[in-house]
Amino acid sequence: QVQLVESGGGSVQAGGSLKLSCAASRYTVSTYCLGWFRQAPGKERERIADIDSDGNTNYYDSMKDRFTVSKDSAKNTLYLQMIGLKVEDTAMYYCAAVAKHWRLGCRVPFNTWGQGTQVTVSS
DSSP: OOOEEEEOOEEEETTOOEEEEEEEOOOOSSSEEEEEEEEOTTSOOEEEEEEETTOOEEEOGGGGGTEEEEEETTTTEEEEEEOSOOGGGOEEEEEEEEEOBTTTBTOSOOOEEOOOEEEEEEO
């Protein structure tokens, strides 16, 4: 099973930027989805964005204007570029993986998770 390790989190002031990385061990499934999620204390986990093995992306909710998902297949690494960070972006950020669904694509529950990386935005 693929293993995921996030990095790049930290503390930043509002308006700043961070780029998260997620190193993935080789995925044995030829078609797959990689995604970013976050969970703030006391809140439900929310999906930020996902990208499939063909490079197609989906963004969710209002973060799409400030967050960009990408991947480097040669490095087996997923990225999340975040700009214009807000205090409300403070959360634990997770990357996740799932086999791509033949009909639903990446709009399925993800089943493999990293340990997360903390992002803290201060005013």
